[in-house]
Amino acid sequence: MNTPLASGPLLSRRSALRLTGLGALAAGVAACSNGNGGGATGTPAAPDSSVPLPSGAAFVQPAELVSANGRLEVTLEAAPYMASWNGATRYALAYNGSVPGPTLRARPGDTIRLTLRNGLDQPTNLHTHGLHVSPEGYSDNIFHMIDPGGSLTYEYELPGDHPSGTFWYHPHHHGFVAAQVSGGLAGAIIIEDDIDDSPVMRASTERVLIISDPKIGTDESVLTVTSAEQNNGREGDAALINGVLRPVIDAETGTVERWRIINASSSRYYRLTLSGASMSQIASDHGRFGPIAVGTLLLTPGQRAEVLVSLNEAGTITLSTEAVARGMSMGGGGMGMGGGGMGMGGDALSPAADLLTVVVTGPAGAAPGAGMVTPSLEALDSMVVDAERHISFGAMGMGRGEFVIDGKPFAADRVDADVLFGTTEDWIVTNNSMMPHPFHLHVWPFRVVERSDGSEPDPGWRDTVNIPTGQSVRLRIPFRDFSGTTVYHCHILDHEDLGMMAIIDV
Ligand SMILES: [Cu+2]
Numbered sequence: 001m002n003t004p005l006a007s008g009p010l011l012s013r014r015s016a017l018r019l020t021g022l023g024a025l026a027a028g029v030a031a032c033s034n035g036n037g038g039g040a041t042g043t044p045a046a047p048d049s050s051v052p053l054p055s056g057a058a059f060v061q062p063a064e065l066v067s068a069n070g071r072l073e074v075t076l077e078a079a080p081y082m083a084s085w086n087g088a089t090r091y092a093l094a095y096n097g098s099v100p101g102p103t104l105r106a107r108p109g110d111t112i113r114l115t116l117r118n119g120l121d122q123p124t125n126l127h128t129h130g131l132h133v134s135p136e137g138y139s140d141n142i143f144h145m146i147d148p149g150g151s152l153t154y155e156y157e158l159p160g161d162h163p164s165g166t167f168w169y170h171p172h173h174h175g176f177v178a179a180q181v182s183g184g185l186a187g188a189i190i191i192e193d194d195i196d197d198s199p200v201m202r203a204s205t206e207r208v209l210i211i212s213d214p215k216i217g218t219d220e221s222v223l224t225v226t227s228a229e230q231n232n233g234r235e236g237d238a239a240l241i242n243g244v245l246r247p248v249i250d251a252e253t254g255t256v257e258r259w260r261i262i263n264a265s266s267s268r269y270y271r272l273t274l275s276g277a278s279m280s281q282i283a284s285d286h287g288r289f290g291p292i293a294v295g296t297l298l299l300t301p302g303q304r305a306e307v308l309v310s311l312n313e314a315g316t317i318t319l320s321t322e323a324v325a326r327g328m329s330m331g332g333g334g335m336g337m338g339g340g341g342m343g344m345g346g347d348a349l350s351p352a353a354d355l356l357t358v359v360v361t362g363p364a365g366a367a368p369g370a371g372m373v374t375p376s377l378e379a380l381d382s383m384v385v386d387a388e389r390h391i392s393f394g395a396m397g398m399g400r401g402e403f404v405i406d407g408k409p410f411a412a413d414r415v416d417a418d419v420l421f422g423t424t425e426d427w428i429v430t431n432n433s434m435m436p437h438p439f440h441l442h443v444w445p446f447r448v449v450e451r452s453d454g455s456e457p458d459p460g461w462r463d464t465v466n467i468p469t470g471q472s473v474r475l476r477i478p479f480r481d482f483s484g485t486t487v488y489h490c491h492i493l494d495h496e497d498l499g500m501m502a503i504i505d506v
Contacts, residue, residue: 059247059356062188062208063098067106074104074112076126078171078185079119080220083243090216093120093183093223099243100210100264101187104169108162108193117151124180126154127172127442128189129302130285130463132162135443135486142172142442142487143412159481163287163445163461164193166260166304168210174410174501178266178493179223182214182234184243186264195288195375204258204308205251211299211355213239213265225494231329231401232348232435233267233492239321239353246354253362257309263299266493269324269350269436269466272297272305276317277358279307286445286461288375296322300438302464302491309358310367317358324350327435327469329401348435377460380447383476386423393467393490393500395433402499403433403490409499410489416502421483429465430472437500438491439473440464443484444506446477464491479506 065074081094095101106112118124123145133140133156146152167189171180188208195201213236215222225234241247251257263270272279273296280291283306297305309317326348394404402409406416419425426449429439441463448457448465452472458465467473489501 056246056248057244059207059249060242060244061103062100062210062242063102065102065104067110067112070107070110072104072106072110072112074102074114075117076101076114076187077117077119078124078180081184083184085216089218090214091219091222092214093180093185095185095187099184100212101169101185103188103190103208105190105192106158108158108164108191109160110158112156112158113153114156115151115153116146118146118148120180121148122176122180123147123173124171124176124185125152125173126169128156128167128169129440130165130167130304130445131156131158131189131191132286132443132445132481133158134482135484136482140443140486141484143485145173158191162191162193164191164195165283165286165288166190166208166262166306168262168264168304170264174412175497178230178234178497179225181264181493182212182236182266183223184212184214186210186212186262188260188262190260201258204256206258206260207249209241209259209261209356210243210264211239211241211261211270212236212243213268227401228329230494230498231395232326233329233494235268235348235350236265239265239268239270239355241356247356249356249358251311251358251360253311253314253360254365254367255311256367257311257358259307259309261299261305261307263301263303265301267301267326267348267350269301269326270299270321270355271324272299272355273320273322274309274317275320276315277309277311279309281459282306282308284458284460285463287377289377289460292459298324298466300436300464300466300491301493302438302440303462303466311358311360312366313364314360314362317360318354319356319358320354321350321352323352326350327433329395329433329435380449380476383424383447383478385426385476386420387425389417389425389427391417391427391429391439391488391502393429393431393433393437393439395435395495395500403495405489405500405502408502410496410501410503412503414503415485415505417488417504419479419504419506421479421506424476424478427475427477428472429467429475431467431469434469435492436466436468437495438464438466439475439488440491441475441477441488441504442486443482444477444479446475449474449476482506
């Protein structure tokens with residue numbers, strides 16, 4: 001079962017619940033979120049969050065580093081790591097010997113100072129996915145590169161009105177991203193504000209659920225793929241929650257689970273469903289909304305969702321993913337093993353799987369406070385649109401495919417979108433390829449205004465949006481608070497590495 005270090009916070013929370021009953025829930029969660037993981041400085045106190053398998057092991061929350069007095073000082077080292085797996089170990093890449101890396105928890109107005117050491121044998125760097133911070137200097141500047149053995153200190157200054165929500169960090173050095181993320185380099189960033197402080201939110205049991213799908217093996221060959229797999233976007237051997245296969249949560253009736261779900265897979269899509277209880281969504285990528293009752297929840301690579309699950313009666317609840325067809329990439333690489341098979345690359349399919357089980361015990365009774373303080377969303381109509389811009393995603397070529405935006409593969413010395421700071425633009429992003437692609441823009445979140453198939457636009461603010469084959473989406477993007485140069489790209493990370501990325505200068 002758990003290593004003693006990793007199980008400490010879980011056990012103490014459960015003990016508190018048993019000793020003092022449900023009344024202690026809010027206090028227990030608050031204490032956990034403020035104290036779990038060893039304070040505001042240094043490396044995490046619990047470096048190994050993985051547990052032996054097979055499946056059915058207890059759910060494990062990543063260690064946490066929490067800001068204090070407006071600052072969070074963090075040191076991360078990216079390095080190969082043998083993670084626990086099925087009574088033995090598997091080869092992974094990890095931050096501070098933990099798959100996933102430690103969760104960083106901060107508040108609007110805070111400064112996060114983060115030193116990244118590169119213990120890999122290839123270059124790396126860091127992107128704070130979704131954070132609305134400057135892309136310049138040593139902030140969220142993905143043009144920096146850290147050589148093997150080197151280090152770099154980033155400093156992120158969060159605006160005082162930064163939206164609350166679930167964000168994440170991962171490498172972003174072009175050409176190496178898919179392998180490093182699928183190897184395990186990812187961690188959550190949580191920004192909390194007054195909404196999180198409300199009693200109804202504090203009364204829920206908050207958990208981070210990072211979904212990854214690594215290849216399983218004992219050496220670095222798990223990081224290599226065939227060209228067919230690369231063209232389709234690599235998928236791993238198992239979908240894990242915080243590094244664990246199908247973990248189990250023990251919970252009591254009358255409580256509310258609050259899950260911050262992050263799709264940290266390189267390419268795999270998840271269409272989440274819950275059996276045995278219902279889900280209410282209160283956030284996607286930025287800020288909060290709702291609650292909105294959801295039956296299925298599509299999560300592309302890079303996307304997040306925050307959901308509430310009320311535990312009203314005893315029983316077993318299962319979080320699963322349905323199979324998601326991801327079309328067919330051009331240029332398959334022919335007879336490559338394990339990926340697309342013959343000819344043009346073959347069909348890409350994210351398979352169905354069970355992800356997580358909740359075993360609920362106790363007398364039946366409605367869970368209290370399955371809601372939240374609903375914030376008001378800025379009305380789309382009130383946002384004056386200064387310009388429209390058309391962007392197209394495409395793929396072509398045989399063998400190693402060419403993945404392009406507006407007909408061009410990524411070039412580091414070319415500005416593709418020149419935007420005037422302080423303006424709001426509508427971007428109409430069209431997918432002219434035979435696979436869906438998740439479009440991701442750094443730094444500036446957007447709203448989805450409409451979809452060409454007439455389906456309901458995504459609620460709330462996003463930074464990553466799915467664009468189905470042959471369709472387009474209209475995105476409304478206020479380019480405010482920060483100027484600078486960064487990128488937009490496909491978040492199927494193999495596609496990004498193959499060139500489906502472009503530069504924006506605001
Ligand atoms: Cu793509």
